[in-house]
Amino acid sequence: MNVQGPDPRSGFSECPPARRGETLQALVEQNAWAGAVTTLVLPLDQYQVFQMERPEGVEEDELADALKWKLKDLLDFSPSDAVSDVFPFPSDGARGRGELANVVAARKTLVSDLASLVLSCGMQLERVDIAELALRNLVARLAVTDRSTALVHLRENYGQLVICRGKTLYLSRRLDVSYDELRDAARQESAVQTLALEIQRSLDYYESQMGQVPPNTIFLAARDSVLPLSSMLSSYVAAEIATPDWASLGLSESLDSRCVTAWSSGLVGDVS
Structure with missing residues (x-):
């Protein structure tokens, strides 16, 4: 919050x-x-995002309701029990799939x-x-060029990768890795390799399926500063792995990764 x-x-x-x-x-x-x-x-685990074809002739303020009912075969609960909204899908990332929209759905009771x-x-x-739109705000501030920029945010039981260009979110992916796996000496190397593989697959998808130039920098927001994750991942991922410069964002100390999404949501005024 x-x-x-x-x-x-x-x-x-x-x-x-x-x-x-x-x-x-x-x-x-x-x-x-x-x-x-x-x-x-x-x-991330309390909502779902789907890319859906935008229907013709539907006004912007009616789009969320119009698309919500197309989710009935995708949700594990009734669309009538869902609250939904939409946000733009970049037209240059659709690759011949027509005009798309991102549709967010969550349980209304939640x-x-x-x-x-x-x-x-x-x-x-x-x-x-x-989460991904909050992190988008942060990535937009971290980007130093017009080229795509990525952020990997690690939580206790999973991670999230977002790729943005400018102020536009292009890709968000859940990363199935936990801190327990990364801290456990017996599982650490395998966990790092798995994390790196998921990151690289996402970058490959971004390039091959969305037709975009992959980022040359991936910022890593991780809770455990003792674990040298940046250098460990650099052995497997082509892009540079960097830590956000929190001081340049107005903070006097590193931001606890558990607070990153909430803090980033407050940067919304910097993103149009």
Whole structure:
């Protein structure tokens, strides 16, 4: 969750789902967040994104509803139980598949419960974001050229790769690797190779199927600074592996990777 305010800080409070309300209420009281404007960012495993052909003659404000009902064969729950939205798919990445749109779908009850949690703690909810669009904001700030730039964000049980060009999100992929595997000496080499292979496959797809020039830099946001992941991955991936320069983004210290998506959602004003 991102809380707007004049004092930019970041932090992570770990708690079981049953204690989220209690934990959030304590944070609101400690930080005087009552009435603050917030953004919720859904984690990768709580929604799905599909690329679908955009129907002709449908107005922009009707597109999400029009496409939601085409998801009935793709979702494991009824479209009537879903909340959905759309965001653009880059036309130069469609490769003859017509005009596409990205369709996001999440369970309505999940989003409603999270929204109620924020409101019950006395804060205002401005919007609900998704992980790849939040990370897109960060990549747009990290990019130093007009060429594509990638970011790998590692969470405790999975990772996420996003590739952007300028302010446009082109590709997002889940990476099936956990910190337990990376920290375990017996499994570490295999885990690094698997992670590198998934990254390289995504870069190959970006080039061969989307017709784009692959990025020459991949930024890595990882929680465990003790593990030399950048140098380990560099042995297997053609692109340069770099760590974000958090100081250039206005932070006095490295950002905890568990806070990256929430913090990045606050950069939305820099991305049109």
